Amino acid sequence: MEKIIGALFDWDGVVADSGAAHEASWKELAKLNGLPLPEGFFKSTFGKRNLEIIMDILRWTPDPSEAQRLSDQKEEIYRAGIAKNGLPTIRGAVAFVRALKSAGIPRAVGSSTPRKNLEQALKALGMEGDFDALVTSEDVERGKPAPDVYIKAACRLGLDPRECAVFEDSLAGIVAAARAGAKKIALSTTNPKGFWEARENPEEKPDLAIPDFSDFSPENLRKIFAD
Template sequence: MLMRGVIFDLDGVLIDSAEAHLRSWRVLAERHGRTITDEQFAATFGRQNRAILPILWGREVDETEVARLGEEKEACYRDLIRGRIRSIAMPGAEALIRDCRAAGLAMAIGSSTPPENVALALEELGVAAHFSAVVTSKDVTRGKPAPDVFLLAAERLGLPPGQCVVIEDAPAGIDAALAAGCAAVGLTSQHAREKLGHADLVVDRLTELASGRLMSLRAKAAVEDHRPSR
């Protein structure tokens, strides 16, 4: 059975946003008398703010503080990238999206980032209309590597997870995709190939992918029911 849906991560897959995220985290840290190392950033990139902040702050951070600090950081991030999305688009991203659309594949975004970030990126890339579903950090309680974001994305596409392929750049994202029962493609934009080796397919560039290659990945049998926690 061929794959019928594609779920894209956003950061590190469709846009090369790592530098802007690092800069915005450092602005936030400086405002609050803290510092963030490259190693800390690399270890947390792609996770939800509720998981990142306790690591960077070195203490427990309650939900109210997570919301306040997270909104401050994400507003800074959007200020940095607004009007620049096309300049940081991953090579081949737009072409792959349009190819998948032409092939009749249903598409979703499954991201740990807030919905405002996703909306800005898709709007400036001019591809928002191609996506039937968007799942962000505000839609699920448990972030990657929990499977919730991809389970909900598949549900919103009206497809079994086993008929969806996820394109991810982070080991935690690959873990989440496989736990959901999806096929997983690892993109080496942020991590070395060996870190993504548990994916079904690993590529160095989106230009190595096309709808036919994604559709030919083996559909997976249903896995134990893991309903997303919302």
């Protein structure tokens, strides 16, 4: 009998090639509110939730209410942008998700993105029926690198996280996957392959690093669990 496994996907930088749209929305938010935005800020935000970015990384405000207002405005700008300009995907991602579906492998999204963003993106891409479960920032108290989002995503598939592989592009996400007990597959969409190969901390080192999904199949995924 074939071993039951699940696939858990981060969204931004893994399925959706949304980095440019997110960066543009942060810049527009800063401009509208007269807030400073340091050069190269965007890389430090990968895998983090908005309130953490606004209060701890950018230090725009210590007030949670104001931080929430800014967060909501940022996401409104982002959604308006993708509604106008569309949303590209990571090479091979949509085909791979659908191949998993055809192979009977359960699939979930575990992302720091707000649910409204994810639902709009799925609709825009015609992917509403391609995942069995969605876990977003509203569903967990702690963001990545805490493992909560992947533990909950696995649970919603009826699986133990140890029966799942996580596809991630951020260091915080890979650590979250490790702490959940899942297999870790890093995409070199945000960080280059050499970055992942240089990781020495076991929590930060993926089981596999791939450039995208163009040469990755459900059979490749099963082999990771067979090793």
